[in-house]
Amino acid sequence: MLTTRFVDGAPNWIDVGTSDMEGAQSFYGGLFGWEFRSAGPDAGGYGFFELAGRIVAGGMRTTPEQGPPAWTVYFRSPDAGATAEAARQAGGSVPMPPMDVMDQGRAAILADQAGVPFGIWEPARRKGIEAAGEVGALCWAELYTPDIARAAAFYHAALGWETSAVTFPGGVYTSVNPAGTGEDGMFGGMVPLADDPVEAGTGQPYWLPYIGVDDTDAVVDRAVELGGTVRMPATSLAGVGRLARLEDPYGARFAVLKGDPRQT
Template sequence: MLTTRFVGGAPNWLEVGSPDLEGAVDFYRGLFGWGFRSAGPEAGGYGFFQLDGRTVAAGTRTAPDQGPPSWTAYFHSGDAQATAKAVEEAHGTVLTPPVDVLGQGHTAILADRAGVPFGIWQPGQLAGLDVFEVPGSLCWLELYSPDIAAAAGFFNAVLGWETSSVTYPDGIYTCVNPAGAGEGAMFGGLVPLADDPTEAGSDPYWLPYFEVTDTDATVARARELGGTVRMEPMDLPDVGRIAKLADPYGARFAVLKSAPPAPPTG
Protein backbone atom coordinates (compact mmCIF):
# COMPACT_ATOMS: atom_id res chain seq x y z
CA MET A 1 0.00 0.00 0.00
CA LEU A 2 0.99 3.62 -0.45
CA THR A 3 1.71 5.60 2.69
CA THR A 4 3.05 8.97 3.75
CA ARG A 5 5.56 7.17 5.99
CA PHE A 6 8.04 7.49 3.15
CA VAL A 7 10.90 5.02 2.91
CA GLY A 8 13.65 4.71 0.32
CA GLY A 9 12.29 3.95 -3.14
CA ALA A 10 8.63 4.54 -2.26
CA PRO A 11 6.48 6.90 -4.35
CA ASN A 12 6.40 10.34 -2.72
CA TRP A 13 5.37 12.78 -5.45
CA LEU A 14 3.36 12.94 -8.66
CA GLU A 15 2.94 15.69 -11.23
CA VAL A 16 1.28 16.27 -14.56
CA GLY A 17 2.95 18.29 -17.28
CA SER A 18 0.55 20.00 -19.67
CA PRO A 19 0.78 22.64 -22.40
CA ASP A 20 -2.40 24.19 -20.98
CA LEU A 21 -2.12 24.11 -17.21
CA GLU A 22 -5.29 26.14 -16.68
CA GLY A 23 -7.22 23.69 -18.86
CA ALA A 24 -5.75 20.74 -16.99
CA VAL A 25 -6.71 22.34 -13.68
CA ASP A 26 -10.29 22.71 -14.91
CA PHE A 27 -10.40 19.08 -16.07
CA TYR A 28 -9.11 17.56 -12.85
CA ARG A 29 -11.24 19.88 -10.74
CA GLY A 30 -14.30 18.64 -12.58
CA LEU A 31 -13.22 15.00 -12.44
CA PHE A 32 -11.80 14.61 -8.93
CA GLY A 33 -12.82 17.81 -7.17
CA TRP A 34 -9.22 18.99 -6.92
CA GLY A 35 -8.39 22.57 -6.05
CA PHE A 36 -5.18 24.18 -7.26
CA ARG A 37 -2.73 26.27 -5.23
CA SER A 38 0.11 28.09 -6.96
CA ALA A 39 3.61 27.55 -5.60
CA GLY A 40 4.23 31.27 -6.07
CA PRO A 41 5.55 33.58 -8.80
CA GLU A 42 9.08 32.25 -8.40
CA ALA A 43 7.90 28.73 -9.30
CA GLY A 44 7.07 29.52 -12.92
CA GLY A 45 3.42 28.50 -12.73
CA TYR A 46 4.05 25.27 -10.82
CA GLY A 47 1.35 24.44 -8.31
CA PHE A 48 -0.34 21.84 -6.14
CA PHE A 49 -3.58 19.92 -6.66
CA GLN A 50 -5.35 19.57 -3.35
CA LEU A 51 -8.28 17.78 -1.71
CA ASP A 52 -9.54 19.33 1.51
CA GLY A 53 -6.26 21.22 1.83
CA ARG A 54 -4.12 18.11 1.37
CA THR A 55 -1.78 17.86 -1.62
CA VAL A 56 -2.54 14.88 -3.88
CA ALA A 57 -0.45 15.84 -6.94
CA ALA A 58 1.21 18.76 -8.68
CA GLY A 59 0.97 20.40 -12.07
CA THR A 60 3.29 22.33 -14.34
CA ARG A 61 3.15 23.94 -17.76
CA THR A 62 5.36 22.21 -20.32
CA ALA A 63 6.73 23.28 -23.70
CA PRO A 64 6.61 21.08 -26.83
CA ASP A 65 10.33 20.31 -26.57
CA GLN A 66 9.74 18.78 -23.11
CA GLY A 67 7.86 15.83 -24.55
CA PRO A 68 4.16 14.99 -24.73
CA PRO A 69 1.75 15.80 -21.88
CA SER A 70 2.17 13.14 -19.22
CA TRP A 71 2.15 12.18 -15.57
CA THR A 72 5.54 11.75 -13.87
CA ALA A 73 5.97 9.59 -10.78
CA TYR A 74 8.65 10.49 -8.21
CA PHE A 75 10.28 8.20 -5.68
CA HIS A 76 11.93 8.85 -2.34
CA SER A 77 15.70 9.23 -2.35
CA GLY A 78 17.86 9.85 0.68
CA ASP A 79 20.61 11.24 -1.56
CA ALA A 80 19.64 12.58 -4.98
CA GLN A 81 23.23 12.81 -6.18
CA ALA A 82 23.94 9.20 -5.26
CA THR A 83 20.72 8.02 -6.92
CA ALA A 84 21.56 9.89 -10.12
CA LYS A 85 25.00 8.24 -10.15
CA ALA A 86 23.39 4.84 -9.59
CA VAL A 87 21.13 5.46 -12.59
CA GLU A 88 24.14 6.07 -14.83
CA GLU A 89 25.88 2.98 -13.49
CA ALA A 90 22.75 0.93 -14.22
CA HIS A 91 22.72 2.19 -17.84
CA GLY A 92 19.89 4.66 -17.37
CA THR A 93 19.97 8.37 -18.18
CA VAL A 94 20.09 11.53 -16.09
CA LEU A 95 17.71 13.85 -17.94
CA THR A 96 17.80 16.68 -15.39
CA PRO A 97 20.61 16.58 -12.78
CA PRO A 98 19.77 16.95 -9.09
CA VAL A 99 18.84 20.48 -8.08
CA ASP A 100 17.64 22.18 -4.92
CA VAL A 101 14.02 23.34 -5.12
CA LEU A 102 13.67 26.52 -3.08
CA GLY A 103 14.87 24.73 0.04
CA GLN A 104 11.97 22.27 -0.12
CA GLY A 105 14.14 19.36 -1.22
CA HIS A 106 16.28 18.08 -4.08
CA THR A 107 14.88 16.61 -7.27
CA ALA A 108 16.11 15.06 -10.49
CA ILE A 109 14.47 13.65 -13.60
CA LEU A 110 15.94 10.33 -14.69
CA ALA A 111 15.15 7.60 -17.19
CA ASP A 112 15.41 3.83 -16.99
CA ARG A 113 17.09 1.61 -19.57
CA ALA A 114 14.02 1.74 -21.81
CA GLY A 115 14.04 5.55 -21.71
CA VAL A 116 11.01 5.95 -19.45
CA PRO A 117 11.26 9.16 -17.40
CA PHE A 118 10.72 9.18 -13.64
CA GLY A 119 11.64 11.54 -10.86
CA ILE A 120 13.28 11.34 -7.48
CA TRP A 121 12.59 13.57 -4.51
CA GLN A 122 15.02 13.97 -1.63
CA PRO A 123 12.90 15.63 1.05
CA GLY A 124 13.91 18.90 2.67
CA GLN A 125 11.15 20.98 4.18
CA LEU A 126 8.63 19.10 2.01
CA ALA A 127 8.36 15.37 2.65
CA GLY A 128 6.01 14.53 -0.21
CA LEU A 129 2.32 14.16 -0.95
CA ASP A 130 -0.11 14.44 1.93
CA VAL A 131 -2.48 11.58 1.20
CA PHE A 132 -2.85 8.36 -0.77
CA GLU A 133 -5.53 5.74 -1.40
CA VAL A 134 -8.57 7.90 -0.64
CA PRO A 135 -10.97 8.85 -3.46
CA GLY A 136 -9.26 11.37 -5.71
CA SER A 137 -5.71 10.39 -4.74
CA LEU A 138 -2.98 8.10 -6.04
CA CYS A 139 -3.55 4.45 -5.17
CA TRP A 140 -1.28 2.46 -7.55
CA LEU A 141 1.40 2.83 -10.23
CA GLU A 142 2.18 0.67 -13.24
CA LEU A 143 5.24 0.70 -15.46
CA TYR A 144 4.53 -0.50 -18.98
CA SER A 145 7.86 -1.80 -20.20
CA PRO A 146 9.18 -3.88 -23.11
CA ASP A 147 11.43 -5.91 -20.78
CA ILE A 148 10.18 -6.67 -17.26
CA ALA A 149 13.36 -8.44 -16.14
CA ALA A 150 15.50 -5.49 -17.22
CA ALA A 151 13.16 -2.99 -15.53
CA ALA A 152 13.14 -5.00 -12.30
CA GLY A 153 16.94 -5.26 -12.31
CA PHE A 154 17.36 -1.55 -13.00
CA PHE A 155 15.09 -0.38 -10.20
CA ASN A 156 16.51 -2.89 -7.77
CA ALA A 157 19.97 -1.45 -8.44
CA VAL A 158 18.83 2.19 -8.32
CA LEU A 159 16.04 2.27 -5.71
CA GLY A 160 16.29 -1.13 -4.04
CA TRP A 161 12.90 -2.36 -5.20
CA GLU A 162 11.89 -5.94 -4.53
CA THR A 163 9.47 -7.88 -6.72
CA SER A 164 6.86 -10.56 -6.14
CA SER A 165 4.50 -12.35 -8.51
CA VAL A 166 0.73 -12.68 -8.50
CA THR A 167 -0.74 -15.40 -10.71
CA TYR A 168 -3.92 -14.68 -12.67
CA PRO A 169 -5.82 -16.93 -15.11
CA ASP A 170 -4.26 -15.10 -18.07
CA GLY A 171 -0.72 -14.73 -16.74
CA ILE A 172 1.58 -13.40 -14.03
CA TYR A 173 1.61 -9.87 -12.64
CA THR A 174 4.86 -8.53 -11.19
CA CYS A 175 4.42 -6.35 -8.10
CA VAL A 176 7.04 -4.06 -6.56
CA ASN A 177 7.70 -2.84 -3.03
CA PRO A 178 10.46 -0.84 -1.28
CA ALA A 179 13.50 -2.72 -0.02
CA GLY A 180 12.81 -4.71 3.11
CA ALA A 181 9.24 -3.40 3.45
CA GLY A 182 7.51 -6.64 2.52
CA GLU A 183 4.59 -7.35 0.23
CA GLY A 184 2.27 -5.32 2.44
CA ALA A 185 4.06 -2.24 1.11
CA MET A 186 3.44 -3.03 -2.57
CA PHE A 187 2.73 0.16 -4.46
CA GLY A 188 2.79 -0.82 -8.11
CA GLY A 189 3.38 -3.32 -10.85
CA LEU A 190 5.50 -3.97 -13.93
CA VAL A 191 3.49 -4.83 -17.03
CA PRO A 192 4.81 -6.20 -20.35
CA LEU A 193 3.96 -3.55 -22.93
CA ALA A 194 3.20 -6.13 -25.61
CA ASP A 195 0.66 -7.99 -23.45
CA ASP A 196 -1.90 -5.19 -23.13
CA PRO A 197 -3.96 -4.44 -26.26
CA THR A 198 -4.80 -0.98 -24.92
CA GLU A 199 -1.12 -0.09 -25.15
CA ALA A 200 -0.58 -1.34 -28.71
CA GLY A 201 1.88 0.96 -30.43
CA SER A 202 2.58 2.89 -27.25
CA ASP A 203 6.00 3.84 -25.97
CA PRO A 204 6.83 2.53 -22.46
CA TYR A 205 5.55 4.78 -19.69
CA TRP A 206 4.37 5.11 -16.10
CA LEU A 207 0.59 4.98 -15.50
CA PRO A 208 -0.82 6.38 -12.23
CA TYR A 209 -4.08 5.02 -10.81
CA PHE A 210 -6.43 7.23 -8.80
CA GLU A 211 -8.96 5.83 -6.36
CA VAL A 212 -12.60 6.71 -7.13
CA THR A 213 -15.96 5.94 -5.56
CA ASP A 214 -17.59 4.98 -8.87
CA THR A 215 -15.52 4.00 -11.90
CA ASP A 216 -18.37 4.20 -14.43
CA ALA A 217 -19.51 7.62 -13.23
CA THR A 218 -15.92 8.89 -13.37
CA VAL A 219 -15.54 7.62 -16.94
CA ALA A 220 -18.77 9.34 -17.98
CA ARG A 221 -17.63 12.57 -16.34
CA ALA A 222 -14.23 12.38 -18.07
CA ARG A 223 -16.00 12.19 -21.42
CA GLU A 224 -18.13 15.23 -20.55
CA LEU A 225 -14.99 17.18 -19.67
CA GLY A 226 -13.24 16.39 -22.95
CA GLY A 227 -11.11 13.47 -21.81
CA THR A 228 -10.53 10.23 -23.71
CA VAL A 229 -11.54 6.75 -22.58
CA ARG A 230 -8.65 4.48 -23.51
CA MET A 231 -10.13 1.37 -21.87
CA GLU A 232 -13.75 1.03 -20.81
CA PRO A 233 -14.51 0.03 -17.20
CA MET A 234 -13.81 -3.59 -16.38
CA ASP A 235 -13.73 -5.71 -13.25
CA LEU A 236 -10.55 -7.39 -12.02
CA PRO A 237 -11.18 -10.11 -9.42
CA ASP A 238 -9.94 -9.15 -5.94
CA VAL A 239 -8.71 -5.80 -7.31
CA GLY A 240 -11.73 -3.74 -8.26
CA ARG A 241 -13.21 -1.94 -11.24
CA ILE A 242 -10.71 -0.08 -13.41
CA ALA A 243 -10.66 2.11 -16.50
CA LYS A 244 -7.91 3.85 -18.47
CA LEU A 245 -8.33 7.48 -19.44
CA ALA A 246 -6.44 10.46 -20.84
CA ASP A 247 -7.02 14.13 -20.09
CA PRO A 248 -7.90 16.53 -22.94
CA TYR A 249 -4.19 17.09 -23.65
CA GLY A 250 -3.21 13.42 -23.79
CA ALA A 251 -1.78 12.74 -20.31
CA ARG A 252 -2.67 9.13 -19.52
CA PHE A 253 -3.96 7.85 -16.19
CA ALA A 254 -6.28 5.21 -14.79
CA VAL A 255 -9.01 5.08 -12.17
CA LEU A 256 -9.86 2.30 -9.74
CA LYS A 257 -12.77 1.57 -7.45
CA SER A 258 -10.99 -0.85 -5.13
CA ALA A 259 -12.66 -4.11 -4.23
CA PRO A 260 -13.50 -4.38 -0.52
CA PRO A 261 -10.87 -6.27 1.48
CA ALA A 262 -11.44 -9.98 1.81
CA PRO A 263 -12.93 -11.01 5.17
CA PRO A 264 -10.51 -12.68 7.57
CA THR A 265 -10.45 -16.46 7.53
CA GLY A 266 -10.25 -18.89 10.36
Protein backbone atom coordinates in the same frame (compact mmCIF):
# COMPACT_ATOMS: atom_id res chain seq x y z
CA MET B 1 0.16 -0.17 0.19
CA LEU B 2 0.53 3.51 -0.59
CA THR B 3 0.53 5.78 2.43
CA THR B 4 2.12 9.09 3.33
CA ARG B 5 4.48 7.29 5.73
CA PHE B 6 7.04 7.35 2.94
CA VAL B 7 10.03 5.02 2.87
CA ASP B 8 12.98 5.12 0.49
CA GLY B 9 11.95 3.89 -2.95
CA ALA B 10 8.22 4.47 -2.49
CA PRO B 11 6.19 6.93 -4.59
CA ASN B 12 6.04 10.26 -2.78
CA TRP B 13 4.97 12.74 -5.47
CA ILE B 14 3.21 12.98 -8.82
CA ASP B 15 2.82 15.91 -11.15
CA VAL B 16 1.44 16.67 -14.57
CA GLY B 17 3.16 18.67 -17.28
CA THR B 18 0.58 20.07 -19.66
CA SER B 19 0.23 22.40 -22.62
CA ASP B 20 -2.76 24.12 -20.99
CA MET B 21 -2.54 24.60 -17.23
CA GLU B 22 -5.87 26.38 -16.91
CA GLY B 23 -7.54 23.65 -18.93
CA ALA B 24 -5.92 20.96 -16.78
CA GLN B 25 -7.11 22.72 -13.62
CA SER B 26 -10.65 22.70 -14.98
CA PHE B 27 -10.48 19.05 -16.06
CA TYR B 28 -9.04 17.60 -12.85
CA GLY B 29 -11.13 19.92 -10.72
CA GLY B 30 -14.27 18.69 -12.43
CA LEU B 31 -13.15 15.06 -12.33
CA PHE B 32 -11.74 14.68 -8.81
CA GLY B 33 -12.70 17.90 -7.04
CA TRP B 34 -9.08 19.05 -6.97
CA GLU B 35 -8.35 22.74 -6.40
CA PHE B 36 -5.19 24.35 -7.77
CA ARG B 37 -2.92 26.61 -5.74
CA SER B 38 0.18 28.34 -7.08
CA ALA B 39 3.45 27.47 -5.35
CA GLY B 40 4.35 31.16 -5.45
CA PRO B 41 6.02 33.75 -7.68
CA ASP B 42 9.40 32.01 -7.52
CA ALA B 43 8.06 28.60 -8.60
CA GLY B 44 8.04 29.22 -12.36
CA GLY B 45 4.32 28.58 -12.72
CA TYR B 46 4.38 25.36 -10.70
CA GLY B 47 1.51 24.72 -8.33
CA PHE B 48 -0.33 22.17 -6.24
CA PHE B 49 -3.56 20.28 -6.71
CA GLU B 50 -5.33 19.99 -3.36
CA LEU B 51 -8.26 17.92 -2.13
CA ALA B 52 -9.89 18.99 1.12
CA GLY B 53 -6.85 21.13 1.85
CA ARG B 54 -4.27 18.37 1.32
CA ILE B 55 -1.81 18.31 -1.58
CA VAL B 56 -2.40 15.31 -3.87
CA ALA B 57 -0.33 16.31 -6.92
CA GLY B 58 1.60 19.06 -8.62
CA GLY B 59 1.36 20.58 -12.06
CA MET B 60 2.78 23.13 -14.45
CA ARG B 61 2.68 24.21 -18.08
CA THR B 62 5.33 22.59 -20.27
CA THR B 63 6.47 23.32 -23.80
CA PRO B 64 6.63 20.90 -26.75
CA GLU B 65 10.42 20.98 -26.42
CA GLN B 66 10.03 19.48 -22.94
CA GLY B 67 8.00 16.60 -24.32
CA PRO B 68 4.30 15.81 -24.70
CA PRO B 69 1.86 16.35 -21.81
CA ALA B 70 2.33 13.57 -19.27
CA TRP B 71 2.11 12.56 -15.64
CA THR B 72 5.38 11.89 -13.82
CA VAL B 73 5.68 9.60 -10.80
CA TYR B 74 8.41 10.46 -8.27
CA PHE B 75 10.04 8.09 -5.80
CA ARG B 76 11.65 8.91 -2.47
CA SER B 77 15.44 9.03 -2.47
CA PRO B 78 17.70 9.52 0.56
CA ASP B 79 20.33 11.07 -1.72
CA ALA B 80 19.25 12.35 -5.13
CA GLY B 81 22.82 12.58 -6.40
CA ALA B 82 23.64 9.00 -5.46
CA THR B 83 20.38 7.72 -6.95
CA ALA B 84 21.03 9.56 -10.21
CA GLU B 85 24.49 8.03 -10.42
CA ALA B 86 23.11 4.56 -9.63
CA ALA B 87 20.59 5.01 -12.45
CA ARG B 88 23.39 5.93 -14.87
CA GLN B 89 25.45 2.94 -13.81
CA ALA B 90 22.42 0.67 -14.35
CA GLY B 91 21.98 1.81 -17.95
CA GLY B 92 19.60 4.72 -17.46
CA SER B 93 20.07 8.44 -17.99
CA VAL B 94 19.55 11.73 -16.16
CA PRO B 95 17.54 14.17 -18.31
CA MET B 96 17.27 16.64 -15.40
CA PRO B 97 20.11 16.43 -12.84
CA PRO B 98 19.33 16.85 -9.13
CA MET B 99 18.46 20.40 -8.18
CA ASP B 100 17.36 22.16 -5.01
CA VAL B 101 13.70 23.16 -4.94
CA MET B 102 13.97 26.15 -2.62
CA ASP B 103 14.08 24.69 0.91
CA GLN B 104 11.59 21.94 0.13
CA GLY B 105 13.93 19.18 -1.09
CA ARG B 106 15.90 18.03 -4.12
CA ALA B 107 14.34 16.77 -7.33
CA ALA B 108 15.63 15.07 -10.47
CA ILE B 109 14.15 13.48 -13.56
CA LEU B 110 15.77 10.19 -14.53
CA ALA B 111 15.05 7.70 -17.30
CA ASP B 112 15.24 3.94 -17.02
CA GLN B 113 16.96 1.49 -19.35
CA ALA B 114 14.02 1.69 -21.80
CA GLY B 115 13.98 5.49 -21.77
CA VAL B 116 10.94 5.85 -19.48
CA PRO B 117 11.13 9.09 -17.46
CA PHE B 118 10.43 9.13 -13.74
CA GLY B 119 11.24 11.46 -10.90
CA ILE B 120 13.04 11.22 -7.61
CA TRP B 121 12.42 13.45 -4.61
CA GLU B 122 14.86 13.82 -1.74
CA PRO B 123 12.74 15.43 0.96
CA ALA B 124 13.72 18.34 3.15
CA ARG B 125 10.83 20.46 4.43
CA ARG B 126 8.35 18.81 2.06
CA LYS B 127 8.09 15.06 2.54
CA GLY B 128 5.75 14.47 -0.39
CA ILE B 129 2.08 14.44 -1.26
CA GLU B 130 -0.24 14.79 1.72
CA ALA B 131 -2.77 12.10 0.79
CA ALA B 132 -2.25 8.67 -0.79
CA GLY B 133 -4.06 5.36 -1.01
CA GLU B 134 -7.51 6.90 -0.79
CA VAL B 135 -10.26 8.37 -2.97
CA GLY B 136 -8.97 11.34 -4.96
CA ALA B 137 -5.30 10.53 -4.43
CA LEU B 138 -2.55 8.35 -5.87
CA CYS B 139 -3.26 4.71 -5.01
CA TRP B 140 -1.12 2.63 -7.42
CA ALA B 141 1.47 3.00 -10.19
CA GLU B 142 2.29 0.77 -13.16
CA LEU B 143 5.23 0.63 -15.50
CA TYR B 144 4.48 -0.49 -19.06
CA THR B 145 7.78 -1.78 -20.36
CA PRO B 146 9.10 -3.98 -23.19
CA ASP B 147 11.26 -6.09 -20.85
CA ILE B 148 10.16 -6.89 -17.29
CA ALA B 149 13.44 -8.57 -16.30
CA ARG B 150 15.59 -5.65 -17.44
CA ALA B 151 13.27 -3.14 -15.79
CA ALA B 152 13.29 -5.08 -12.51
CA ALA B 153 17.09 -5.18 -12.54
CA PHE B 154 17.32 -1.45 -13.28
CA TYR B 155 14.97 -0.32 -10.53
CA HIS B 156 16.55 -2.71 -8.05
CA ALA B 157 19.94 -1.13 -8.77
CA ALA B 158 18.66 2.45 -8.76
CA LEU B 159 16.01 2.38 -6.03
CA GLY B 160 16.43 -0.95 -4.26
CA TRP B 161 13.05 -2.33 -5.31
CA GLU B 162 12.01 -5.93 -4.86
CA THR B 163 9.62 -7.71 -7.22
CA SER B 164 7.28 -10.64 -6.74
CA ALA B 165 5.00 -12.64 -9.02
CA VAL B 166 1.31 -12.44 -8.13
CA THR B 167 -1.03 -14.92 -9.81
CA PHE B 168 -4.43 -13.66 -10.89
CA PRO B 169 -7.15 -14.99 -13.20
CA GLY B 170 -5.61 -14.87 -16.65
CA GLY B 171 -1.95 -14.56 -15.82
CA VAL B 172 0.83 -13.42 -13.55
CA TYR B 173 1.41 -9.86 -12.41
CA THR B 174 4.83 -8.50 -11.38
CA SER B 175 4.36 -6.38 -8.27
CA VAL B 176 6.98 -4.06 -6.79
CA ASN B 177 7.80 -2.85 -3.30
CA PRO B 178 10.60 -0.92 -1.57
CA ALA B 179 13.43 -2.99 -0.14
CA GLY B 180 12.50 -4.95 2.95
CA THR B 181 8.83 -3.94 3.05
CA GLY B 182 7.33 -7.13 1.60
CA GLU B 183 3.67 -7.42 0.67
CA ASP B 184 2.66 -4.53 2.92
CA GLY B 185 4.89 -2.22 0.90
CA MET B 186 3.52 -3.06 -2.55
CA PHE B 187 2.72 0.14 -4.39
CA GLY B 188 2.65 -0.86 -8.05
CA GLY B 189 3.58 -3.28 -10.75
CA MET B 190 5.21 -3.87 -14.11
CA VAL B 191 3.30 -4.89 -17.23
CA PRO B 192 4.85 -6.15 -20.49
CA LEU B 193 3.86 -3.85 -23.33
CA ALA B 194 3.47 -6.68 -25.81
CA ASP B 195 0.91 -8.49 -23.64
CA ASP B 196 -1.36 -5.54 -23.00
CA PRO B 197 -4.16 -4.94 -25.52
CA VAL B 198 -4.34 -1.23 -24.72
CA GLU B 199 -0.63 -0.54 -24.99
CA ALA B 200 0.45 -3.15 -27.55
CA GLY B 201 1.60 -1.52 -30.74
CA THR B 202 2.20 1.89 -29.21
CA GLY B 203 5.90 1.21 -28.75
CA GLN B 204 5.95 3.77 -25.95
CA PRO B 205 6.79 2.47 -22.47
CA TYR B 206 5.70 4.75 -19.63
CA TRP B 207 4.65 5.07 -16.00
CA LEU B 208 0.90 5.19 -15.33
CA PRO B 209 -0.41 6.66 -12.05
CA TYR B 210 -3.73 5.41 -10.65
CA ILE B 211 -6.08 7.71 -8.74
CA GLY B 212 -8.53 6.19 -6.26
CA VAL B 213 -12.23 6.74 -6.94
CA ASP B 214 -15.48 5.64 -5.33
CA ASP B 215 -17.37 5.06 -8.61
CA THR B 216 -15.25 4.15 -11.63
CA ASP B 217 -18.08 4.25 -14.16
CA ALA B 218 -19.26 7.68 -13.05
CA VAL B 219 -15.71 9.05 -13.23
CA VAL B 220 -15.25 7.64 -16.75
CA ASP B 221 -18.49 9.27 -17.90
CA ARG B 222 -17.47 12.56 -16.32
CA ALA B 223 -14.02 12.41 -17.93
CA VAL B 224 -15.65 12.15 -21.36
CA GLU B 225 -17.98 15.07 -20.58
CA LEU B 226 -14.94 17.14 -19.64
CA GLY B 227 -13.14 16.36 -22.92
CA GLY B 228 -11.05 13.38 -21.86
CA THR B 229 -10.54 10.12 -23.73
CA VAL B 230 -11.22 6.56 -22.58
CA ARG B 231 -8.23 4.36 -23.38
CA MET B 232 -9.64 1.33 -21.55
CA PRO B 233 -13.28 1.30 -20.43
CA ALA B 234 -14.29 0.52 -16.87
CA THR B 235 -13.35 -3.10 -16.24
CA SER B 236 -13.72 -5.33 -13.19
CA LEU B 237 -10.86 -7.63 -12.22
CA ALA B 238 -11.55 -10.33 -9.65
CA GLY B 239 -9.83 -9.56 -6.37
CA VAL B 240 -8.62 -6.20 -7.64
CA GLY B 241 -11.50 -3.83 -8.21
CA ARG B 242 -12.92 -1.78 -11.05
CA LEU B 243 -10.48 0.26 -13.09
CA ALA B 244 -10.25 2.31 -16.27
CA ARG B 245 -7.47 4.02 -18.19
CA LEU B 246 -8.03 7.58 -19.31
CA GLU B 247 -6.33 10.48 -21.05
CA ASP B 248 -6.93 14.12 -20.25
CA PRO B 249 -7.83 16.60 -23.04
CA TYR B 250 -4.15 17.45 -23.56
CA GLY B 251 -2.77 13.91 -23.82
CA ALA B 252 -1.62 13.06 -20.28
CA ARG B 253 -2.48 9.44 -19.43
CA PHE B 254 -3.67 8.20 -16.05
CA ALA B 255 -5.91 5.51 -14.60
CA VAL B 256 -8.63 5.33 -11.96
CA LEU B 257 -9.40 2.49 -9.58
CA LYS B 258 -12.00 1.53 -7.04
CA GLY B 259 -10.44 -1.23 -4.98
CA ASP B 260 -7.04 -2.35 -3.76
CA PRO B 261 -4.60 -3.89 -6.26
CA ARG B 262 -2.88 -5.79 -3.45
CA GLN B 263 -5.98 -7.97 -3.08
CA THR B 264 -5.17 -9.81 -6.32
